[in-house]
Amino acid sequence: MADSLNNRRLKILHAADLHLGAPVAVPDCTLSPQAGQARGEALSRLVKTAIREKADLVFLGGDVFDSPNPAPGARLTLLRALTELVSQKIRVFIAPGNHDPRTPLSVWESLPPVEGVHVFATQAEGVALEDLGVWVAGCAHNSRHVTEDLAQTLPPPPSGLTGLALLHCDPTGDIENQAHKPYAPAELSRLRRGDFAFWGLGHWHRPQILNRSPLVLMPGAVQGAHKNETGPHGAWLVKLSGQACEADFAPLSLINHHRLDLNLEPGIKDLTDLAWLISQKLPEKSSEETGIECLYLGLFGQSPLWRYFQGAEADYSAEELKKALDLAGLELKTDGLSPMADPAELEAGEDVLAGLLAMLKKIQADPEQAASLAKQIKKNLHPLACRQNSDDLAGYIGSLLPKVRDLALASLLPPEQEKE
Numbered sequence: 180m181a182d183s184l185n186n187r188r189l190k191i192l193h194a195a196d197l198h199l200g201a202p203v204a205v206p207d208c209t210l211s212p213q214a215g216q217a218r219g220e221a222l223s224r225l226v227k228t229a230i231r232e233k234a235d236l237v238f239l240g241g242d243v244f245d246s247p248n249p250a251p252g253a254r255l256t257l258l259r260a261l262t263e264l265v266s267q268k269i270r271v272f273i274a275p276g277n278h279d280p281r282t283p284l285s286v287w288e289s290l291p292p293v294e295g296v297h298v299f300a301t302q303a304e305g306v307a308l309e310d311l312g313v314w315v316a317g318c319a320h321n322s323r324h325v326t327e328d329l330a331q332t333l334p335p336p337p338s339g340l341t342g343l344a345l346l347h348c349d350p351t352g353d354i355e356n357q358a359h360k361p362y363a364p365a366e367l368s369r370l371r372r373g374d375f376a377f378w379g380l381g382h383w384h385r386p387q388i389l390n391r392s393p394l395v396l397m398p399g400a401v402q403g404a405h406k407n408e409t410g411p412h413g414a415w416l417v418k419l420s421g422q423a424c425e426a427d428f429a430p431l432s433l434i435n436h437h438r439l440d441l442n443l444e445p446g447i448k449d450l451t452d453l454a455w456l457i458s459q460k461l462p463e464k465s466s467e468e469t470g471i472e473c474l475y476l477g478l479f480g481q482s483p484l485w486r487y488f489q490g491a492e493a494d495y496s497a498e499e500l501k502k503a504l505d506l507a508g509l510e511l512k513t514d515g516l517s518p519m520a521d522p523a524e525l526e527a528g529e530d531v532l533a534g535l536l537a538m539l540k541k542i543q544a545d546p547e548q549a550a551s552l553a554k555q556i557k558k559n560l561h562p563l564a565c566r567q568n569s570d571d572l573a574g575y576i577g578s579l580l581p582k583v584r585d586l587a588l589a590s591l592l593p594p595e596q597e598k599e
């Protein structure tokens with residue numbers, strides 16, 4: 180670490196991928212108002228954190244907006260945040276990314292300038308902050324598809340200043356990438372060898388520490404967009420001093436997405452057992468700020484809980500689970516559940532259920548049976564289903580069979596026949 184900081188501790192709050200203006204998906208339409216506010220709220224929490232922590236600098240590593248021409252509401256959200264930060268003497272640097280590239284007609288050319296906020300140009304540049312002893316280098320994307328390694332274009336710090344870099348890029352190479360196509364690929368090994376003490380990156384939506392010395396950080400999206408963006412979302416609070424640099428993660432998201440797929444053991448007998456099992460698997464709430472917790476839950480296996488998720492009972496069970504776990508949203512997938520009964524034994528019986536199950540099994544095993552059934556019931560089907568050709572129709576009938584089986588079991592299986 181360079182001595183230029185003179186034993187002074189520099190604090191940077193580094194975030195990226197705010198995607199202001201983009202929707203946040205929630206499992207329940209009653210949460211739409213909060214979903215609409217989530218990205219703005221995450222930014223407002225970022226501002227509060229920067230002020231509370233007395234940050235010297237705030238870095239925004241690109242994709243601040245979801246598009247180069249965001250709606251007025253999204254622009255205003257950012258302007259308010261920037262104004263508040265600079266009013267507290269916190270300087271802000273922004274390096275636009277592939278979602279909000281700095282094209283001639285983009286938001287970056289029309290947004291009113293705020294003193295104390297530096298938006299990097301498409302030509303790499305460095306800004307000397309003599310009072311802090313640092314050099315902040317960065318550059319903006321000039322299009323949605325930058326293929327160049329922009330990291331190599333950043334001007335190194337002049338002697339006497341500690342180099343800080345801010346860039347939206349895809350640090351491929353020896354770090355496994357996360358299903359993002361390589362926009363602006365940056366070789367991590369080169370970042371490690373370079374002249375900068377800190378690399379604040381953006382682009383991946385999951386937070387990661389990519390290297391300790393020099394410190395290379397991916398902050399992830401400040402607010403997760405949907406059920407595939409689970410886990411903590413927020414910003415890195417970076418502390419740089421002459422001796423060391425540390426990074427602490429600050430969770431900032433309003434809506435937290437969680438995903439669980441559970442294969443239920445027979446020992447999970449009721450909703451209390453299930454709620455307890457889930458609570459053990461969900462992360463503890465780490466933020467002092469209130470979060471809105473949304474769970475996407477898949478249940479599988481032969482389980483006594485099967486009956487709780489049949490017919491009208493299913494809505495009641497979902498409501499009870501939501502209350503017990505203090506969830507704002509719950510999306511349930513329970514068609515992988517089946518009753519605690521031996522299928523062979525059920526089919527071998529002599530009652531209506533046994534006859535029905537045996538018939539369904541026969542149709543499922545034999546495509547000709549499905550085709551013949553399709554032909555027989557065609558006139559009773561919805562007109563849209565009838566328009567399909569006979570092969571498709573047989574396939575459609577085939578796809579309904581598991582549902583028919585579930586319905587038959589739910590309606591005709593006496594509870595006492597379910598084994599403990």
Ligand SMILES: [Mn+2]
Pocket residue numbers: 242276277278347381382383
């Ligand atoms: Mn991006």
